Amino acid sequence: MQLRYVFSELRQGLRRNLSMHIAVVLTLFVSLTLVGIGALLNMQANKTADHLGSQLEVIVWLCTPEDPSNNACTGEVTDPQKAQIEQAIEDSPEVEDYHYESKDVAFEKAKELYPDLDFEGDDAAMTAEDMPQSYWVTLKDPDEADGITSAVQGLDGVSFVGDVRDELEPVYTIIDVLKYGSWIAAGMLVLAALLLVANTIRLAALARRREIGIMRLVGASTLYITLPFLLEALVTAVFGVLLAAGALAAFVQFGIVDGLEDLIDFLPWIGWEEYFDALFGYLPPGIALLGPVLTLVPTLLLTRKYIKV
Amino acid sequence: MIRFEKVTKSYPGPGAPALDHVTVDVEKGEFVFLVGASGSGKSTALRLVLRETRPTQGRVYVAGKEINRLAGWKVPRLRRQIGTVFQDFRLLPNKTVAENVAFAQQVIGKSRSEIRRVVPETLDLVGLKDKSERLPDELSGGEQQRVAIARAYVNRPMILIADEPTGNLDPTSSVGIMSLLERINETGTTVLMATHDHGIVDQMRKRVVELDHGRVVRDEAKGAYGFQH
Numbered sequence A: 001m002q003l004r005y006v007f008s009e010l011r012q013g014l015r016r017n018l019s020m021h022i023a024v025v026l027t028l029f030v031s032l033t034l035v036g037i038g039a040l041l042n043m044q045a046n047k048t049a050d051h052l053g054s055q056l057e058v059i060v061w062l063c064t065p066e067d068p069s070n071n072a073c074t075g076e077v078t079d080p081q082k083a084q085i086e087q088a089i090e091d092s093p094e095v096e097d098y099h100y101e102s103k104d105v106a107f108e109k110a111k112e113l114y115p116d117l118d119f120e121g122d123d124a125a126m127t128a129e130d131m132p133q134s135y136w137v138t139l140k141d142p143d144e145a146d147g148i149t150s151a152v153q154g155l156d157g158v159s160f161v162g163d164v165r166d167e168l169e170p171v172y173t174i175i176d177v178l179k180y181g182s183w184i185a186a187g188m189l190v191l192a193a194l195l196l197v198a199n200t201i202r203l204a205a206l207a208r209r210r211e212i213g214i215m216r217l218v219g220a221s222t223l224y225i226t227l228p229f230l231l232e233a234l235v236t237a238v239f240g241v242l243l244a245a246g247a248l249a250a251f252v253q254f255g256i257v258d259g260l261e262d263l264i265d266f267l268p269w270i271g272w273e274e275y276f277d278a279l280f281g282y283l284p285p286g287i288a289l290l291g292p293v294l295t296l297v298p299t300l301l302l303t304r305k306y307i308k309v
Numbered sequence B: 001m002i003r004f005e006k007v008t009k010s011y012p013g014p015g016a017p018a019l020d021h022v023t024v025d026v027e028k029g030e031f032v033f034l035v036g037a038s039g040s041g042k043s044t045a046l047r048l049v050l051r052e053t054r055p056t057q058g059r060v061y062v063a064g065k066e067i068n069r070l071a072g073w074k075v076p077r078l079r080r081q082i083g084t085v086f087q088d089f090r091l092l093p094n095k096t097v098a099e100n101v102a103f104a105q106q107v108i109g110k111s112r113s114e115i116r117r118v119v120p121e122t123l124d125l126v127g128l129k130d131k132s133e134r135l136p137d138e139l140s141g142g143e144q145q146r147v148a149i150a151r152a153y154v155n156r157p158m159i160l161i162a163d164e165p166t167g168n169l170d171p172t173s174s175v176g177i178m179s180l181l182e183r184i185n186e187t188g189t190t191v192l193m194a195t196h197d198h199g200i201v202d203q204m205r206k207r208v209v210e211l212d213h214g215r216v217v218r219d220e221a222k223g224a225y226g227f228q229h
Helices: A003-016 A018-053 A079-091 A103-113 A146-152 A169-207 A209-218 A222-263 A272-280 A287-306 B042-049 B072-079 B097-106 B112-125 B141-153 B171-186 B198-204
Strands: A058-062 A095-101 A134-139 A158-163 B002-009 B019-026 B031-035 B057-062 B082-086 B159-163 B190-195 B207-212 B215-220
Touching (some): A003 A018, A018 A169, A018 A222, A018 A287, A058 A079, A058 A146, A079 A095, A146 A158, A169 A209, A169 A222, A169 A287, A209 B072, A222 A287, A272 A287, B002 B042, B019 B042, B031 B042, B031 B171, B042 B159, B042 B190, B082 B141, B097 B112, B097 B141, B159 B171, B171 B198
Parallel strands (some): B031 B207
Antiparallel strands (some): A058 A134, A095 A134, B002 B019, B002 B057, B207 B215
16 A cells, blocks of 8 residues: 555645644543543542551540540540450451550550650640550451441440541542542543544545545545544544643642642552553553544544545 | 446435336447436446446446445445546646546555556556646646546556546547547447537447436447437
């Protein structure tokens, strides 16, 4: 096959319809960026859930004297109360494992968590004696925590039962809102991109209808006739993908690596590995796959319609 | 080379069929005029040969292939054996004469060396060797039609289809075009030409197939255009 003609047609086609092609590239760029951000946020949500799922899920905080969280606490939890609580935990079928944390351990953790506070001397912010004792319960299934929660809640000596995930609920909500928001916006832009591609092809087919008519008559193959169209679609897709890849790289670098990762360091954050997944993954498809598909599929369908052999 | 067997072609909607049980057999190397009033079915017959459309009933054979059964992807291969010339020339205005002719070779993947050899040869045949670098706008109607014929013939097709090739030309140019078609016919190419031009048909004394309302009303060797027109 003589490709010289195909490439000169491609060059002409790109020039002739430049404004249309730029519109397609920009729409693709923004929509693919949003798809990519949605994918990255999804991976972030999964990563966070995995991280927390592999951790202790339920924490049973025990009463301290003058407990601020529970008025029913009459004083420091007693040993018989603790035995009863341990029994309840052991009896629960949802529990994989559990361990006890003393006041001293809790105090050390608090010191780590709030390095700026003063923990020494007479006017220390808190002492080991202020800290509650606790049981850290690992679940068999991180989603099944209702049984153990209700089994220990209300027992004497229990201040309250905390689920690590509850405390992170707002984080999840934010991620979800961003994720679905970007996907909805991306969906509409993808639709716009498809319509633009369709229009571009219609214009291009119209501009080249003489050539196409002659090519059909002298017996050029369908592939040969559609090749310039397909290449045009591919070129716009490549530009769209490149721009989106750049924008996503900026998002990962400035938004996550330099931003959130420093700000919130108790969570694992996505990084370049996930970036490459969002780019080159095939299930769900990465944007490097999605971009060409978005332009090539309508091109194939429409050239079939406009250039019927 | 071309055979219509009881071919009927109806288009959607009311009205009589465009072709009604047409049976015609064109041998290899024949020169056939297809005559008849507008709407008599001439264009439909040509479109069937090119497999631009398919018969509603009956069979059409072109170069040994039954076009009704021909798979879509084989159609380009069929058309490479057919050259086509139209009343309105259909040249590419931004390409030179030589480029217009070469285009027909490029798009079916002929090599550059073959194009360089065959295009001048073909332009010589149609008498436009010295105008190969002109644009179509700079040529007369007759010359433009010669370019179109060169383009149709450059791939040395077995069949040449001409749809009113002299329809836009003055009588002198028409004679030139006809003698060119005759020369091409003499190389063994089957020529099927639809026309309204009485003078040409009467003068050439070739086989004439006349259509009227989609039916063959006359098929005679060495015929004239007819008396009723």
